[in-house]
Amino acid sequence: MSKNIDDILNVLGKQAGFKLSRKEAFDTNCCTQCGKEATKFHDALSKKEYEITGFCQECQDDFFGKEDE
Numbered sequence: 902m903s904k905n906i907d908d909i910l911n912v913l914g915k916q917a918g919f920k921l922s923r924k925e926a927f928d929t930n931c932c933t934q935c936g937k938e939a940t941k942f943h944d945a946l947s948k949k950e951y952e953i954t955g956f957c958q959e960c961q962d963d964f965f966g967k968e969d970e
Contacts, residue, residue, distance in 0.1 A: 923955045932957035943968075
C-alpha cells in the first residue's frame with residue numbers, strides 16, 4: 902500500500918479511536934481497533950481482511966456481522 906494511503910488510514914483510525922496504527926498492528930500481530938492479538942481467523946478471507954484493515958476476528962465479526970455457522 903502506498904505511504905499516502907497508509908497515512909490517511911492511520912489518521913482516520915486515530916479519529917475513530919483505534920488503539921494501534923496499521924504498522925504497529927502488523928509488526929505485533931495485533932488488532933488496529935482493539936489492540937488484542939490477531940492471529941486466529943475463521944478462514945482465508947478473514948485473514949485477508951486483517952491484511953487490509955488490521956482488524957482481529959472479533960472486531961471483524963462486530964463490524965461486518967457474524968456469519969451463521
